[in-house]
Amino acid sequence: MQLSKLLAPILLKKITDTIDTLDITGITADSRKACPGCLFVALKGHTVDGHDFVAGAVEQGAVAAVVEREVEGLPVPQIIVHNTRDVVPILASTFYRHPSHSMKVIGVTGTNGKTTVTNLIDKILTDQGHRTGLIGTIKNRIGNQEYDAANTTPEALELQETFHRMKEFGTEYVAMEVSSHALDLKRVAGTRFRTAVFTNLTQDHLDFHGSMEKYRNAKGKFFSQLGNTYEDRLVDNRFAVINADDPEAGFFIGQTVAQVVTYGIDKEADVRGLNVQIEAGGASFTLASFAGSIDLHLQMTGKFSVYNALAAAAACLCEGVGLSAIKASLESVSGVDGRFERVVAGQDFTVIVDYAHTPDSLENVLKTIREFAKGKVYTVVGCGGDRDRTKRPIMARIAAAYSDVAIITSDNPRTEDPEKILDDMEQGLTDVSRDRYVRLTDRKDAIRHAVGQAVAGDVVLIAGKGHETYQIIGTTKHHFDDREVAVQAIRGEL
Numbered sequence: 001m002q003l004s005k006l007l008a009p010i011l012l013k014k015i016t017d018t019i020d021t022l023d024i025t026g027i028t029a030d031s032r033k034a035c036p037g038c039l040f041v042a043l044k045g046h047t048v049d050g051h052d053f054v055a056g057a058v059e060q061g062a063v064a065a066v067v068e069r070e071v072e073g074l075p076v077p078q079i080i081v082h083n084t085r086d087v088v089p090i091l092a093s094t095f096y097r098h099p100s101h102s103m104k105v106i107g108v109t110g111t112n113g114k115t116t117v118t119n120l121i122d123k124i125l126t127d128q129g130h131r132t133g134l135i136g137t138i139k140n141r142i143g144n145q146e147y148d149a150a151n152t153t154p155e156a157l158e159l160q161e162t163f164h165r166m167k168e169f170g171t172e173y174v175a176m177e178v179s180s181h182a183l184d185l186k187r188v189a190g191t192r193f194r195t196a197v198f199t200n201l202t203q204d205h206l207d208f209h210g211s212m213e214k215y216r217n218a219k220g221k222f223f224s225q226l227g228n229t230y231e232d233r234l235v236d237n238r239f240a241v242i243n244a245d246d247p248e249a250g251f252f253i254g255q256t257v258a259q260v261v262t263y264g265i266d267k268e269a270d271v272r273g274l275n276v277q278i279e280a281g282g283a284s285f286t287l288a289s290f291a292g293s294i295d296l297h298l299q300m301t302g303k304f305s306v307y308n309a310l311a312a313a314a315a316c317l318c319e320g321v322g323l324s325a326i327k328a329s330l331e332s333v334s335g336v337d338g339r340f341e342r343v344v345a346g347q348d349f350t351v352i353v354d355y356a357h358t359p360d361s362l363e364n365v366l367k368t369i370r371e372f373a374k375g376k377v378y379t380v381v382g383c384g385g386d387r388d389r390t391k392r393p394i395m396a397r398i399a400a401a402y403s404d405v406a407i408i409t410s411d412n413p414r415t416e417d418p419e420k421i422l423d424d425m426e427q428g429l430t431d432v433s434r435d436r437y438v439r440l441t442d443r444k445d446a447i448r449h450a451v452g453q454a455v456a457g458d459v460v461l462i463a464g465k466g467h468e469t470y471q472i473i474g475t476t477k478h479h480f481d482d483r484e485v486a487v488q489a490i491r492g493e494l
């Protein structure tokens with residue numbers, strides 16, 4: 001693509017040399033991925049500054065660079081802009097010819113439930129015979145082809161390239177998770193969304209956002225940007241699907257000019273779950289909506305699963321999918337990888353692996369378990385290193401409050417000292433008696449201990465890692481799968 005065409009929509013401060021005849025073959029923000037003929041964009045990161053790698057990118061073949069400040073001695077033209085992070089999503093979307101404009105992209109944001117809701121939306125739309133794509137924490141998928149996901153929401157360049165490949169494949173619908181980091185770091189700024197879904201807002205990521213208000217405002221941007229240009233509104237409908245029961249529902253509704261569709265259980269809503277029954281093997285409810293009412297029996301349990309099903313149903317009702325089709329798809333889902341996943345290896349007690357890594361999700365999962373546990377509840381839980389420190393004592397307190405025994409342990413300590421993370425967790429246990437919790441730094445020891453104590457009728461919850469198949473210690477990823485370790489522990493092979 002001609003560089004001058006690519007730069008047309010961008011407000012430039014200065015160009016250091018003529019670019020009239022320059023064609024570029026690609027764009028990258030990572031010097032290590034620079035190819036001959038590409039454009040390099042220098043981003044200031046949390047660890048390093050991309051401006052320090054412009055020369056390296058040029059050595060690898062970059063023919064021009066977009067920068068915030070001129071780098072001395074470069075043999076290629078430099079395009080100087082005010083903020084490269086603002087510019088990169090526009091460049092990415094323009095380079096790939098705005099792929100999100102020709103698909104219906106349904107984005108899901110919220111502290112908990114994004115992966116589950118996107119998977120449910122994807123299931124309903126795929127069952128309708130649509131070509132679909134999925135972007136999220138566990139994996140990205142185009143048709144039947146799966147790709148590893150480094151982040152829940154990819155950086156703008158990777159995202160637009162993924163959209164491009166989806167479009168080439170003939171994808172009609174994309175269900176994607178939109179994290180608050182992505183909103184803050186402008187990863188989705190170049191994306192046109194058909195629908196924005198809000199699940200809930202509770203504490204997480206305070207290390208990154210600084211306060212709950214800033215965290216909420218980051219998510220608010222998703223709704224304020226939805227269909228907010230005149231041109232956008234002329235094209236087709238935009239929907240904001242909002243959890244009416246969340247205390248912040250009003251805030252999110254107030255942010256958007258899109259058509260609001262609410263869902264909920266406790267409060268009046270456009271798509272409502274009535275007569276909710278939670279059992280060990282699933283959840284039943286009546287879905288009452290503007291399209292009629294229908295009874296549903298989910299294989300997934302917990303009130304939170306009803307919310308996730310309602311969110312997915314509301315988003316798909318906006319697409320004109322019929323209620324009975326929605327029911328059939330939702331009822332056929334046995335669960336999502338690593339979310340309330342049962343581990344069965346011949347034992348006479350229940351073992352559940354779940355991705356609860358926030359105070360709210362842990363509380364929800366434990367409340368659900370408490371509703372059907374006949375015996376004792378053992379909870380294995382840790383908190384991630386290099387992440388929100390303030391959630392650590394809260395999560396430990398929740399684990400102890402709802403369990404007979406809480407086993408606090410490590411969950412991706414990353415570059416922090418695992419013992420310090422456990423010290424932080426223990427701050428929440430100062431008034432909990434010592435026989436109600438155990439501290440075992442090694443996650444294998446913690447799982448072995450919980451499984452070793454459990455007898456018939458008991459429940460062991462292993463929380464925090466879900467689908468993850470690794471434990472990050474320092475900067476090294478070691479293979480670790482809670483489900484595998486649980487099976488080994490049950491079989492006495494640990």
Ligand SMILES: CC(=O)N[C@H]1[C@@H](OP(=O)(O)OP(=O)(O)OC[C@H]2O[C@@H](n3ccc(=O)[nH]c3=O)[C@H](O)[C@@H]2O)O[C@H](CO)[C@@H](O)[C@@H]1O[C@H](C)C(=O)N[C@@H](C)C(=O)N[C@H](CCC(=O)O)C(=O)O
Pocket residue numbers: 029030031032042043044045046047048049050053150151152153154155179180181182185
């Ligand atoms: C805080 C955060 O989001 N960090 C992301 C960020 O890393 P960073 O700011 O440290 O980047 P950096 O290493 O300083 O590099 C700055 C720039 O220099 C470039 N560079 C760097 C080195 C080099 O040799 N050459 C070079 O050009 C880099 O490509 C980059 O453009 O940019 C990286 C490259 O795209 C991301 O992988 C990284 O995500 C890290 C792995 C991460 O853990 N992110 C988490 C916090 C996150 O985003 N989580 C949310 C989900 C949360 C949830 O769902 O609950 C998510 O969407 O995944």
Ligand SMILES: Nc1ncnc2c1ncn2[C@@H]1O[C@H](COP(=O)(O)OP(=O)(O)OP(=O)(O)O)[C@@H](O)[C@H]1O
Pocket residue numbers: 110111112113114115116117137152177199200304305307308338339340354355356357360361362364365466
């Ligand atoms: N609607 C919900 N409300 C509260 N907790 C939920 C909800 N849905 C799922 N959970 C809990 O949160 C955990 C994570 O669910 P899920 O992976 O769907 O969320 P997520 O928002 O994608 O998380 P992440 O931010 O890590 O990507 C689940 O394992 C479950 O414990």
Ligand SMILES: N[C@H](CCC[C@H](N)C(=O)O)C(=O)O
Pocket residue numbers: 152357383384385387411412464465468
């Ligand atoms: N998306 C979340 C995942 C947390 C998963 C948990 N296992 C941890 O490592 O803290 C994050 O990056 O904060």
Ligand SMILES: [Mg+2]
Pocket residue numbers: 114115116136137138152177
């Ligand atoms: Mg997710």
